[in-house]
Amino acid sequence: MKLYLKIWRQSDAASQGKLVDYELDNVIPHMSFLEMMDTLNEELVLKGDRPVEFDHDCREGICGQCGMMINGQAHGPIANLTTCQLHMREFKDGDTIYVEPFRALAFPIKRDLRVDRSAFDRIIMAGGFISVNTGQAPEANGIPITHEQAESAFDSAACIGCGACVATCKNSSAALFTSAKISHLAKLPQGKMESRKRVLSMVKQMDEENFGHCSNTEACEVECPQQISVLNIARMNWEYSLSSVLKK
Amino acid sequence: MELNAKIPPGPLKDKWSFYKDHAKLVNPANRKKMDVIVVGTGLAGSAAAASLAEMGYNVKSFCFQDSARRAHSVAAQGGVNAAKNYKNDGDSVYRMFYDTIKGGDFRSREANVYRLAECSAQLIDQAVAQGVPFGREYGGYLNNRSFGGVQVSRTFYARGQTGQQLLLGSYQALMRQVAAKTVKLYTRHEMLDVVVIDGKARGVIVRNLDTGEIERHSAHTIILATGGFGKIYYLSTLAMGCNASAIWRAHKRGALMACPSWTQVHPTSLPQSGDYQSKLTLMSESLRNDGRIWVPLKSSEDRKPNDIPESERDYYLERRYPAFGNLAPRDISSRAAKERIDAGFGVGPQRNAVYLDFSKAIKEQGKGQIKEKYGNLFDMYRKITATDAYVEPMMISPAAHFSMGGLWVDYELMTTIPGLFALGEANFADHGANRLGANSLLQACVDGYFIAPYTVSNYLAGEIKSERVLIDHQAFIDAEVQVRAQLSKLLETNGTKTADYYHKTLGKLLYDYCGLSRSKKGLIHAIEEIKKLRADFYKDLKVPGDEDEMNGELEKAGRIGDYLEVAELMCLDALTRDESCGAHFREEYQTPEGEALRNDEKFCFVSAWKWQGEGQEELLIPEPLHFENVELAVRSYK
Numbered sequence: 001m002k003l004y005l006k007i008w009r010q011s012d013a014a015s016q017g018k019l020v021d022y023e024l025d026n027v028i029p030h031m032s033f034l035e036m037m038d039t040l041n042e043e044l045v046l047k048g049d050r051p052v053e054f055d056h057d058c059r060e061g062i063c064g065q066c067g068m069m070i071n072g073q074a075h076g077p078i079a080n081l082t083t084c085q086l087h088m089r090e091f092k093d094g095d096t097i098y099v100e101p102f103r104a105l106a107f108p109i110k111r112d113l114r115v116d117r118s119a120f121d122r123i124i125m126a127g128g129f130i131s132v133n134t135g136q137a138p139e140a141n142g143i144p145i146t147h148e149q150a151e152s153a154f155d156s157a158a159c160i161g162c163g164a165c166v167a168t169c170k171n172s173s174a175a176l177f178t179s180a181k182i183s184h185l186a187k188l189p190q191g192k193m194e195s196r197k198r199v200l201s202m203v204k205q206m207d208e209e210n211f212g213h214c215s216n217t218e219a220c221e222v223e224c225p226q227q228i229s230v231l232n233i234a235r236m237n238w239e240y241s242l243s244s245v246l247k248k
Numbered sequence: 249m250e251l252n253a254k255i256p257p258g259p260l261k262d263k264w265s266f267y268k269d270h271a272k273l274v275n276p277a278n279r280k281k282m283d284v285i286v287v288g289t290g291l292a293g294s295a296a297a298a299s300l301a302e303m304g305y306n307v308k309s310f311c312f313q314d315s316a317r318r319a320h321s322v323a324a325q326g327g328v329n330a331a332k333n334y335k336n337d338g339d340s341v342y343r344m345f346y347d348t349i350k351g352g353d354f355r356s357r358e359a360n361v362y363r364l365a366e367c368s369a370q371l372i373d374q375a376v377a378q379g380v381p382f383g384r385e386y387g388g389y390l391n392n393r394s395f396g397g398v399q400v401s402r403t404f405y406a407r408g409q410t411g412q413q414l415l416l417g418s419y420q421a422l423m424r425q426v427a428a429k430t431v432k433l434y435t436r437h438e439m440l441d442v443v444v445i446d447g448k449a450r451g452v453i454v455r456n457l458d459t460g461e462i463e464r465h466s467a468h469t470i471i472l473a474t475g476g477f478g479k480i481y482y483l484s485t486l487a488m489g490c491n492a493s494a495i496w497r498a499h500k501r502g503a504l505m506a507c508p509s510w511t512q513v514h515p516t517s518l519p520q521s522g523d524y525q526s527k528l529t530l531m532s533e534s535l536r537n538d539g540r541i542w543v544p545l546k547s548s549e550d551r552k553p554n555d556i557p558e559s560e561r562d563y564y565l566e567r568r569y570p571a572f573g574n575l576a577p578r579d580i581s582s583r584a585a586k587e588r589i590d591a592g593f594g595v596g597p598q599r600n601a602v603y604l605d606f607s608k609a610i611k612e613q614g615k616g617q618i619k620e621k622y623g624n625l626f627d628m629y630r631k632i633t634a635t636d637a638y639v640e641p642m643m644i645s646p647a648a649h650f651s652m653g654g655l656w657v658d659y660e661l662m663t664t665i666p667g668l669f670a671l672g673e674a675n676f677a678d679h680g681a682n683r684l685g686a687n688s689l690l691q692a693c694v695d696g697y698f699i700a701p702y703t704v705s706n707y708l709a710g711e712i713k714s715e716r717v718l719i720d721h722q723a724f725i726d727a728e729v730q731v732r733a734q735l736s737k738l739l740e741t742n743g744t745k746t747a748d749y750y751h752k753t754l755g756k757l758l759y760d761y762c763g764l765s766r767s768k769k770g771l772i773h774a775i776e777e778i779k780k781l782r783a784d785f786y787k788d789l790k791v792p793g794d795e796d797e798m799n800g801e802l803e804k805a806g807r808i809g810d811y812l813e814v815a816e817l818m819c820l821d822a823l824t825r826d827e828s829c830g831a832h833f834r835e836e837y838q839t840p841e842g843e844a845l846r847n848d849e850k851f852c853f854v855s856a857w858k859w860q861g862e863g864q865e866e867l868l869i870p871e872p873l874h875f876e877n878v879e880l881a882v883r884s885y886k
Binding site: 031039042046049051057060062063065087110111118121124126129130132136144145146149150151153154157158160184188 | 375406527698
């Protein structure tokens, strides 16, 4: 099939970007979206043009490195999918596709479709861990955790840190990302001890990184490739209020 | 040159304790003065960086991804092995050691493998303490599943995302140290050379991939935890950025490479569907706990799988290996699949796949049970193929996966360059000629958390008097000049073919001649072709853009330039080993039933290779393997 692409090109954070038109023939429905981009880049390189820079690595939906706004939707038209798992069979011959980077004040554009998501790392640095050194661990079965508890913690822990929640949010809020980590750790007995300090510190860092506030539109859950639930946000708010009150 | 593995004295089960009791220590005040560089932030790298930083060393950590959490350990699905014997099914450290040695077809060191099994239980404790949500039984205790090549259940898992959860544990431990300022983390930095001063590893040259800037960093010791290079086959289960460059450049500075041709071809990946394809997605081996593998009895079968009656199906693994059935080890399962596909019984549009069927398990256990165990894998399968595997069997095919080979290391995980360590998949150590499922996460973690802290300290104890090296030392200047010259060479060629063209051509050569089966004639042919391809690469490559900016094509070209050299050594390694063992199957050496035929008399050694300079054939230095605790047996899973 033939596609008309409008792709965001921008040399660096400081310059002005714009949408550039490309036409691509012979796109095969079995191709993944990124393989379609590879094909375009191959053509650009052979013409001596600079290929489109985009983030990607594992190409199986788990590393969280890929992410584009495709026709205005984070990771494209299919819900709960990463960009690398999107296939061209979701489009039809003659379609025009808009491809843009994830946009948020906290995710500055590096070049073309690559953005800087290091703000997420700094949120984790603020307390997204259990303070245990190598060698300190007790026997694993010494801390019984019910099946349901472990599964529920896993549901929160499954976040891949791609940033689609931020990109799709009208406020560019990182509430889903931050709350998923807070919940993962607070749901487990090992992580519970530090939970009060953790939530205050991680939320503070989230605010300092210029993410917006959550206004409960729940758009993030719709786009999240791992289907992280917005209930994590509710849990974070509860945990935050509790910790703030008890701190006083 | 004689290789000394530095195996501690004493009985097998006491060697690691002996080592730990006698290893030299660095006192806390001195640790602050010692700099450690760790390249790679997968399980081995982040575990080592975090653990060494907790001890008080100054650590610099580098990765090419945009966050340490994205290293490819993240993609491991099925699980991690540990000899906890929670299932009361007869497991023990010794049994795990024996399974691993046998699984590797008796081509690894007894002492290393025993230590891996010995440290396995401790890893589960560590991961649980970090908050890794392993699968639990209803009573609250940890659950296990089975993996290939063993008859006990010793695999711990977090649904089908065990690698991700273990990596988040070590990533979080690492970020905790970054926050404490004991680790300085450099993301989007790629290592391009090791700097050796007075025979010791003292620094690295790295390139900032966002700006193109070349940087020099010095330290008292360098740890490479840069993963495997299965991506050399182009189509593989690896991430796009996985590469051999860090270990290859260390090799060219004097570190020996061991058994580089021993690549695991994973039996359960999604089949190739076209030339545009960039990777093959893995479906976890854990699926073989409940999935049955079959092909039609009739060749070139056109009926849909569900229309083929039971009596016309060939469950070839159950037929050939009744004792292990669908859980036969990976090398054996992959070869058996290739045998059926080559004989014309393959299925799918390209006739390059076999079925993995869950209908029996769903009938017996119910869809809900299967969904809970493998839900995310079935989802992934549907996302990629638009097929519902609860209704129709999956189609799977073998794909290049794990590098058993890598930098040669001794018992301390130190390479032949003093002060240069290699951890995890980057080294050749524990897996011999074939790795058992769920042992890779284990090895990476054990190397990083439990071995490096002792062995690196033991090395650093001898370095407390050595001053910090300044980065304007002549060795740094020379290394940077070389790195820059290599980058310019790639940009100046200005030919007519893309880096991907060379990678795809090379990958096909390796699949055909140095993949699941190898022959003398094929390997000699491949070496000639690789030499031609490499010459063409430096004549006709096209890389747009500049070196002092973000340039994804230049990164790729650099890695492929290295692959073109690694590939030749892989073929030479395979050509000089006149036997079949594990993943290395030489067509000339097989039993009448088509099983691998080892030659213990002549080839009971590790092939370590020494770089002799551009255009020179590498020198083979064998490290003989001594088996004092196990008997060299024919590896049978029948």
